[in-house]
Amino acid sequence: MxxxxxxxxxxxxxxxxxxxxxxxxxxxxxxFDNDNIRFTVDAGVIDRLGNELVARQETAVSELVKNSYDADAVEVSHTFINSADIGGRLIVSDNGEGMNRDQLVNGFMRISSTDKIQNPYSEIFNRKRAGQKRIGLFAVQ
Ligand SMILES: Nc1ncnc2c1ncn2[C@@H]1O[C@H](COP(=O)(O)OP(=O)(O)OP(=O)(O)O)[C@@H](O)[C@H]1O
Ligand SMILES: [Mg+2]
Incomplete structure (x- = not known):
């Protein structure tokens, strides 16, 4: 220790x-702390949940479109660059409200509950937001 x-x-x-x-x-x-037991999680859980929650590729892409819709975008494009290979990329670009670094780190990249349950309607177009389960991250996976 x-x-x-x-x-x-x-x-x-x-x-x-x-x-x-x-x-x-x-x-x-x-x-080394024998007095307390903590929850732990392996990064492999993202892979498993991705496959189990969003089995079809079309569903995965539709999750990303739904995210843009929820963010009040009227245009969205998805560019797949060598996405079948390790190190490949998927560029999601839309003209919605976007995310600052904190929203990206603690909102999108963090496995947690969604604030769309507390804020079910979008700011600009008052759209009923589709997101509820926080599976967008797994869709990307
Ligand atoms: N295109 C986007 N523009 C702006 N914010 C986004 C975008 N995509 C994701 N986010 C942010 O990341 C969060 C997490 O997205 P994710 O898809 O994982 O969950 P969700 O949309 O809240 O619920 P669901 O899993 O049902 O789609 C969203 O709640 C939103 O704040
Ligand atoms: Mg979503």
């Missing part, structure tokens, strides 16, 4: 933006 906390302290001082190392050491330190 001392060795791990030393490594964590060193990374925090010398390599503050090495987030994967910081996460690795913090998680390892938490495993």
């Amino acid at each position: 001392k060795k791990t906390s030393g490594k964590l302290a060193k990374t925090l001082t010398e390599d503050l933006t090495n987030y994967s190392k910081i996460l690795e050491y913090s998680s390892k330190l938490a495993s």
